[in-house]
Amino acid sequence: MRRARGRDTGQTATARELLLDVAERLMSERGYAATPVSAVCKAADVAVTSLYWHFGSKEGLLATVMERGAQRWFAALPRWEELSGDSDERTEVILRRGADAVAEHPVFLRLFYLLALEGADDEVAAELVQRVRGHATNYFRDLIAGMLTSEYGPELARAAAEELAPFAVAFSDGCFFATQLEPTLAQPRRMYADLAAALRALAPMAIARARHQERPPTQHGGPECPTNAPY
Structure with missing residues (x-):
């Protein structure tokens, strides 16, 4: 009886994964x-x-597909705090593995981008896309903050990361489409290395804007005019 139940459970799990x-x-x-x-x-x-029986509805099936795909995707990406070495070494590892993850999960990423295009007409799809997109943005935000902290300090690094993370996500989007449009020419690792160079080049501007926002507001119109001024 126990063996039969175990076999039924295994068959059920297999059918679920197959679906x-x-x-x-x-x-x-x-x-x-x-x-x-x-x-x-x-x-x-x-x-x-x-x-x-497994998913309740088509929407439930999609949600589970996306959840599983996102878990696999982000499991392939190391966290900044999990790595050793200096900022450059950690950045190189993260972006190299990010490039490899693009090549290793093409089916999930194609589905993700198709859902993004359909999202305007489907509330469920749009919510799932935004959830995955939010995870990606947070991941790049942590990466960029880690890259910049040793040079600028944690507060300015985090402020600059807020500004640069959407650029990094958009760049990553382009890397995936390059692998789909020109699979024999695209070089994900090289492209992600270029992303690191681009982020470092953009960092001073983002830091300058963050510093500007930290400054107290200044009075406009020059020195205060005396109350008896003739104008």
């Missing part, structure tokens, strides 16, 4: 809206009732 794999692949090829539940179940060779 997730098939859904991720089909949705990344066709888009979420154009991928009906019936197509996922047919490709996975499981009953439609099995999909609803």
Whole structure:
């Protein structure tokens, strides 16, 4: 009896993972809206009732696909505080692994960008995209703050990171599309090395703006005029 229950549990887990794999692949090829539940179940060779039993709805299936994909994606990216070495060494490791992650998770990333395009018409998709996007922005914010802290201090580094993180995310978007549009020419590791150089080049401007914002407001109009001035 115990062996039978264990076998049933294993089969259930296998069916669940198969549905997730098939859904991720089909949705990344066709888009979420154009991928009906019936197509996922047919490709996975499981009953439609099995999909609803595991995920409750098509929206629940998508949410689980995205959650699993995001977990895998971010698990491949090391955290600043987890690494040893100086700022340059840590930055090199993080961006090298980031470049490798782009090459290793193309199906999830294609689905992510397709959802971003569909998001204006689908509230569920839009919310999932924003959640993953927020994680990516936070990740780059921590990276940039780590890069700049030793030179500028934690407060200015964090302020500059707030400004530069969206640029880093947009650059990363471009790296992925380059690998899809020109797979034989794109060099993710080189592109991410260029990202590090770009961030360092932009840092002084971001730091200058952060310092300017820290200054107390100044009085406009020059020295205070005496009350008996004739004008």
